[in-house]
Amino acid sequence: MEKFERLEAVAAPLAMLNVDTDQITPARFLWRPRRDGYARILFHDLRFNDDGSEKPEFVLNRPEYRQARILVAGRNFGCGSSREHAVWALHDYGFRAVIAPSFGDIFFNNSFKHGLLPVVLPEARVGTILDALQRSPGARMSVDLEAQRVVGPDGVTDTFAIDPFRKRLLLEGLDDVGFTLSCQDEIAAFERAYEREFPWI
Amino acid sequence: MSPNETSRPRTLFEKIWFRHAIRTREDGATLLSIDRHLIHDGSRAAFQFLAERGLPLRRPDRTFGTPDHYVPTASRDLSRAEPHRREMVEDLQKNARAAGVTLFDLGDARQGIVHVVGPEQGISQPGMVIVCGDSHTATHGALGALAFGIGASEVSHVMATQTLWQAKPKTMRISIEGRLGKGVTAKDVILAIIAKIGAAGGTGHVIEYAGSAIRSLGIEGRLTICNMSIEAGARAGMVAPDDTTIEYLAGRPYAPKGANWDKAVAYWRSLPSDEGAVFDREVVLDAAEIAPMVTWGTSPEDAAPITGRVPDPAAAPSAERREGMERALAYMGLTPGMPLSEVAVDRVFIGSCTNSRIADLRAAAKIVAGRRAVVPAMVVPGSGLVKAQAEAEGLDRIFRDAGFEWRDAGCSMCVGMNGDLVAAGERCASTSNRNFVGRQGKGARTHLLSPIMAAAAAVTGRFTDVRRLMGDA
Numbered sequence: 001m002e003k004f005e006r007l008e009a010v011a012a013p014l015a016m017l018n019v020d021t022d023q024i025t026p027a028r029f030l031w032r033p034r035r036d037g038y039a040r041i042l043f044h045d046l047r048f049n050d051d052g053s054e055k056p057e058f059v060l061n062r063p064e065y066r067q068a069r070i071l072v073a074g075r076n077f078g079c080g081s082s083r084e085h086a087v088w089a090l091h092d093y094g095f096r097a098v099i100a101p102s103f104g105d106i107f108f109n110n111s112f113k114h115g116l117l118p119v120v121l122p123e124a125r126v127g128t129i130l131d132a133l134q135r136s137p138g139a140r141m142s143v144d145l146e147a148q149r150v151v152g153p154d155g156v157t158d159t160f161a162i163d164p165f166r167k168r169l170l171l172e173g174l175d176d177v178g179f180t181l182s183c184q185d186e187i188a189a190f191e192r193a194y195e196r197e198f199p200w201i
Numbered sequence: 202m203s204p205n206e207t208s209r210p211r212t213l214f215e216k217i218w219f220r221h222a223i224r225t226r227e228d229g230a231t232l233l234s235i236d237r238h239l240i241h242d243g244s245r246a247a248f249q250f251l252a253e254r255g256l257p258l259r260r261p262d263r264t265f266g267t268p269d270h271y272v273p274t275a276s277r278d279l280s281r282a283e284p285h286r287r288e289m290v291e292d293l294q295k296n297a298r299a300a301g302v303t304l305f306d307l308g309d310a311r312q313g314i315v316h317v318v319g320p321e322q323g324i325s326q327p328g329m330v331i332v333c334g335d336s337h338t339a340t341h342g343a344l345g346a347l348a349f350g351i352g353a354s355e356v357s358h359v360m361a362t363q364t365l366w367q368a369k370p371k372t373m374r375i376s377i378e379g380r381l382g383k384g385v386t387a388k389d390v391i392l393a394i395i396a397k398i399g400a401a402g403g404t405g406h407v408i409e410y411a412g413s414a415i416r417s418l419g420i421e422g423r424l425t426i427c428n429m430s431i432e433a434g435a436r437a438g439m440v441a442p443d444d445t446t447i448e449y450l451a452g453r454p455y456a457p458k459g460a461n462w463d464k465a466v467a468y469w470r471s472l473p474s475d476e477g478a479v480f481d482r483e484v485v486l487d488a489a490e491i492a493p494m495v496t497w498g499t500s501p502e503d504a505a506p507i508t509g510r511v512p513d514p515a516a517a518p519s520a521e522r523r524e525g526m527e528r529a530l531a532y533m534g535l536t537p538g539m540p541l542s543e544v545a546v547d548r549v550f551i552g553s554c555t556n557s558r559i560a561d562l563r564a565a566a567k568i569v570a571g572r573r574a575v576v577p578a579m580v581v582p583g584s585g586l587v588k589a590q591a592e593a594e595g596l597d598r599i600f601r602d603a604g605f606e607w608r609d610a611g612c613s614m615c616v617g618m619n620g621d622l623v624a625a626g627e628r629c630a631s632t633s634n635r636n637f638v639g640r641q642g643k644g645a646r647t648h649l650l651s652p653i654m655a656a657a658a659a660v661t662g663r664f665t666d667v668r669r670l671m672g673d674a
Contacts, residue, residue, distance in 0.1 A: 017525045018400050018500045022637040027618050031271070031285045034246060045639050074521060076401035076434065080637060081616075082336040084246065084352040102404050105436045106336055110352035127521075163368050164228035177254070180362045183224065183232065187364055190223045190234055200457030200465050201236050201263075201329065 002115030003173030007096050008142040009069035011153065012059050013133035019073055020080035021107060025089045027081075034088060042089035060093075064138035072129050072141075073100045078107025078118075087114050097143045099150065101126045112166050115173070119143060119150060119160050129153065145171055210475035212372050213441050214407045217347040217472070221330045223364060230366050235263070237324060237341075238359050239333035240302065241315045242268040242289045243618075247334065247356035248296040260363040261301035265324050268293050268307055269314045270618045274581050274608040277307055286619060300360075313584025313610040316340040316554035320424060321584055323453025327442035327469040332359055337554045337634065339430040343423035344450070345442030345472055347407070350431065370436065371405055371481040374474075376412035379488035384668040386564070387422030388556060388632070388651035390414065390486075391429040392494035392504040398484060400502040403435030406482065409474065410440050414488035420449040421560040428555045429634050432501040441473035495541050495664050496636045496649040498529035503636070505541060507654065507666045513537035532638055533646050534626070541664050544648075547627040549574065549659040550641075551652055552581030552608075553615035556632035559590050561652040566596040568656035568670055569603045578659040579606035581613040581621075605659070617642050630658035 029041045047058050054061040060068065071090070077100040078086060087110045090098065096116060101123035103111075111118045121129075132153040133139055139153035145167060150158045169176055180187075195201065211219075223232040240247075244266070251258060258264060271289040273282045279290055290307065297304040305311040305318055312318070316337050319325040327345030332338060334356040341348035351365065359365055375394055395402070408430050415423065423440045430438030440446075447466055450456045457465040492506035503526075505512070514530065514537065517523035530537065535544065551557070551565055562582065580600050582588035588610060591597055597607045614621040615633035617640070623629045625644025632655050636647040648664070657667040 015521065015524075016528075017521060018502075020500075020635070020637045022635070022640050026639050026643070027616050028643075030243070030618065031289055034249075045643060076404070079400060079434065080336065080431070080635060082334055082350040082352050083243075084354060087352070102401050102434075104434070105404060106350055106352055106431075110354065113352070113354035163230065165226060165230035165366065176366055177256075177358050177361050180232065180358065180364060180366070181256075184362075187223055187232075187234070187362065191363075194234065198328075198465075198468070200461040201326075 001113065001173050001175040004096060004115050004117045004145050004170045006142065006144040006146070007069060008140060010065060010067045010138055011070040011072050011133055011141040012065040012068035013130045014059055014071060014073040015130045015134070017074040018076045018079055021078055021083050021086040021104070022080055024078065024086040025083060030083060030085050037092050038085060038089035039092040041085070042093040062137065069094055069096050070141050070143065071095050071098045072126065072133060073098060074126070075101045075123060077103050079104035082106045084110045084113070087111050087116055091116050099126065099129070112170055115170070117143060117145060117170065121150065121158055121160060125158060210477040212474040212478045212480060213345065213409055213439060213472055214347060214372050217328055217330060218369060229368055231369060232364050233330055233367050235332055235359050235363050235365060236329035237319070237331040238264045239315045239319055239331065239338070240264060240266040240293070240297070241335065242271045242293040244334055244356060245289060245292045246353040247360055248292070250354070250357040251360050256361045258300040258302065258360045263363060264302045265319070266293060266297045266302050267305040267312050267315050267318050270612045270616060272307055272611040272619055274611045274613045274619065274621060277609055279307060283620065310585035310589060313587065314554045314557065314612055316428065317558060317583030317587065320344060320420065321453070321586060323450050323456035326450060326456065326465070327446060328472050332365065336431045337428050339436065339438045340424050340428040340554055342427040342430070342437055342439035343420055344446055345439060345469065347437055347439065349436040370407045372409065373403060373406040373435070373482040373484065374409045374411055374480040375484045375486070377410070377414035377486050377488050378412045379414060381414055381488045381491065384493050384653065384671055385491050386651040386653060387418055387425040389491055389494045391426045392496065392501065392649065393486065393491045395429065395433045395501045396504040397486065398433055400432060400500045401434040403430060403433040406435050408433070408435045408438040409480070410438060415440055416443065419560060420445060421558045424558065425555055429501065432634055442469045493651065493654050493667055495654065497533065497535060497541065498526065499532055499636055499638050501634070501636060501649060503529060504649070507541055507664060509541055511535045511537055511539045511541065542666060543663065545628070545663045546576055546630045546648070546658050548576055548623060548629045549578035549655050550614045550629055550631040550633065551579070551655050552583070552613050553633035554583065554612070555634045556652045557581060557583030557587065559587050561632065562587070562591045562596050563594070565652040565656040566599040568653050568667060569605070569660060570599050572603055572660040574604040574659040575662040576659060578604065579608055579614070581608040582610050584610045603660070614641055616640070623647070630655050630664065
C-alpha cells in the first residue's frame with residue numbers, strides 16, 4: 001500500500017456540496033480494469049464535453065491547477081455509492097489529499113487503502129480556504145500526517161483529527177489484511193465460541 | 202468492557218457491535234466478525250486482490266452471491282449482452298465456483314438484486330453483522346441486523362479474514378410517531394427524513410428507526426426505509442426485530458430450523474434497545490405530517506411534498522446552497538415556483554433495491570389497473586421469485602395491459618450499468634434511490650418517488666398526487 005507522510009502542493013478548489021461518487025466516476029466506466037488507469041475517468045462528465053474536449057470552465061482544466069495534488073471541496077464529498085473507483089480516479093489523476101468539512105463514510109474508508117488522505121476541517125475554515133484558493137489560483141497548501149497539520153494558502157495552520165490505527169497504517173504504507181492475518185488464531189477462537197452460542201449462523 | 206458497560210441499558214446497535222468485537226485496540230479500532238458477506242457482479246476487483254496475494258476466501262459458507270448490476274433485464278440471455286458486461290457476470294460465476302460460494306445465478310429463480318435476495322432467502326437475520334460491496338447494504342438492517350456497505354479493499358479483507366476493522370460509529374434514533382396517511386408509503390417516510398436531516402445528516406452514525414409508524418410497517422416497508430440510510434449519510438440503518446420480523450423469517454430457506462429456530466427467536470427477542478438506552482442523537486417526525494414526496498433536485502435531500510412547488514434558490518440559507526440549487530435546477534430543467542404536480546415526465550421506472558418487492562408491485566398495480574401508461578414505463582422485479590409471485594397474482598397482466606414493459610430481475614435503470622438507461626434530457630419518475638447527476642445515464646433527469654406515485658405518473662404523464670387516484674377506501 002502507498003504511504004502518506006507529508007505533501008506540499010497546489011490545491012484545487014471544488015466549491016460544491018454533496019459531490020457524489022457517480023460524479024467522481026460515472027457508472028458506465030466501472031467495468032474497466034484497475035490496471036488501465038482511472039485518471040481520465042475522474043470527474044469525467046464535469047471535465048469533458050461529449051466530443052472529448054475539455055470544458056475550460058471546470059477547475060481542473062484551468063492551467064493554474066494542472067499540478068494540483070490537493071483537492072478542497074464542500075460538505076459530504078464522496079457521498080453515495082461504495083465504488084472504490086472514485087478513490088482510484090483521484091489517486092491516478094495525482095491527488096493525494098482531499099480536504100472537506102465531511103465525507104461519505106464509505107469513500108472515507110476507501111481512501112486510506114490507496115494512500116489518499118481525507119482531511120476533515122471545520123466548515124467555516126474550509127469556506128475560507130476555498131475563497132483564498134479562488135482568489136489566488138495555483139496557491140499551495142501543505143498537509144503533514146504525522147503532525148496532523150494543514151497549512152492553508154493564507155499561511156494559517158489547522159490541526160485535524162484522525163483515527164490512530166489508520167494513521168499508522170498510512171504513515172507506514174501497511175495494508176490491514178497482513179496485520180489481520182497475524183490475528184488468525186484469535187479470529188478462529190472467537191468463531192469457535194460464537195458458533196457454539198449461535199449454531200444456526 | 203467495564204462492569205458498568207455491561208449493566209447499563211444498551212441500544213440494538215451496541216448489542217450487536219459488542220457481540221461481534223473480536224478485539225478492540227487501545228486506539229479504538231475494533232476487529233468485527235462478519236456473519237454474512239454478500240457478493241455480486243461488481244466484486245471482481247476484490248477477487249483479483251485475493252488472487253494476487255494467493256489468499257483463499259476464508260468462509261465460503263458465510264458468503265452468498267448473485268449477479269445483479271450488469272445483468273440484462275430484457276431477457277436472461279447473457280450471450281446477447283455487450284462483452285464487457287457479460288464478462289463481469291461470467292467472472293462472478295467463475296470466482297464464486299472456484300471459491301465454493303453459494304451463487305444464485307442467472308437462470309435460477311432465486312437470482313435478483315442482492316438486497317432483495319438476502320432477506321427473501323432468510324440469509325439476512327436479526328443480530329447479524331452483514332456486509333456487501335454496495336452502499337445499499339443498510340437495507341438488511343430492516344431485519345434487526347447491523348448491515349453496511351464497504352469498498353472493494355474492505356471486500357477483499359472480508360474475503361481473506363471474515364473480519365473488518367471499524368471505528369465505532371455514533372448512534373441516532375429517528376422516531377416516526379402516529380399513523381401514515383392514505384397514499385403515504387415507506388418511501389415517502391425516508392424521503393421526508395432525508396429532506397429533514399440532510400444528505401449528510403447521518404454521517405458517522407448508525408440510525409435506528411423507531412416509533413409507532415415504523416412498527417406498523419411490514420418488513421418490505423422497513424427494507425425500503427433502511428435501504429436509503431446511506432442517502433442520509435448513515436452507513437447503516439436498522440429496525441428492532443419484533444413479531445413482524447419473526448413471522449417474515451419463519452420458513453424461509455436459510456432461516457434456522459427446528460430447535461435452532463426456537464433458540465434464534467429467543468435471542469432475537471433480546472435484541473431491541475433497552476428502555477433508557479441513550480442515543481447520541483434523537484430525531485422525531487410526526488407521521489401525520491408526511492405527504493407523498495417527489496425530489497426536484499440532484500441530491501435525495503432535495504425532496505418536497507407533491508403538493509409543493511419547485512423551491513426558489515433565492516431563499517437558500519447560504520451562498521453555497523444557493524449555487525448548488527441553481528446548478529441542480531438548471532440540470533433538471535425546472536423553474537422556481539413551478540407546482541410539482543405540473544411537471545411532465547418522459548419515462549417511468551419501477552424497480553431497484555429500494556422498491557422492487559412484491560408489496561411494491563402490488564401497490565403500484567392497484568393504481569395502474571384499468572388505466573393506461575401514457576409515457577414509456579417499465580417494471581423490473583427485484584428477484585426471479587418476486588417476478589414469479591407477481592405473475593401468479595396476475596400483476597404482470599395488469600402492467601402489460603397498461604403498456605408497461607415487464608422485465609427480468611436486476612439493478613437495471615437505477616444504476617444504468619447493464620445498459621438500461623434514461624436518455625440525456627429525459628425526465629424519469631423513478632422508484633430508485635439516487636437522483637444524482639448522470640446516475641441513470643448521462644444528462645438523465647431523475648425524480649425519486651414511491652411505487653404508487655410512479656404508477657400515478659405513468660398513467661397521467663406528470664407528477665400526480667396519487668391520493669387523487671385512490672378513491673375513498
